[in-house]
Amino acid sequence: LAAGDSARLSDGRTLRVVDAAIHADGRCEFLAVTPLDPGDSGSEHEEASGRELGAVPLPLPYALPR
Numbered sequence: 041l042a043a044g045d046s047a048r049l050s051d052g053r054t055l056r057v058v059d060a061a062i063h064a065d066g067r068c069e070f071l072a073v074t075p076l077d078p079g080d081s082g083s084e085h086e087e088a089s090g091r092e093l094g095a096v097p098l099p100l101p102y103a104l105p106r
Contacts, residue, residue: 041070047091049074055093070095076104 041047041060048054053074060070072095 041068047093050092050094055095076106 041057043057043059045057045060046054047057055072055074058071058073060068062068
């Protein structure tokens with residue numbers, strides 16, 4: 041993954057990568073923007089690259105507004 045890439049999460053939401061880092065063991069850690077609710081797939085005009093990611097969210101050091 042690289043900044044600007046788009047993909048789809050396993051729950052159907054599209055995402056846009058802001059930044060990414062590849063670890064020596066092959067894992068990729070990335071920062072991306074996506075809708076909060078799994079039922080919201082994002083803009084109808086948003087095109088994902090065709091790849092589906094099995095991403096695991098990491099805890100944030102702050103609360104997200106709802």
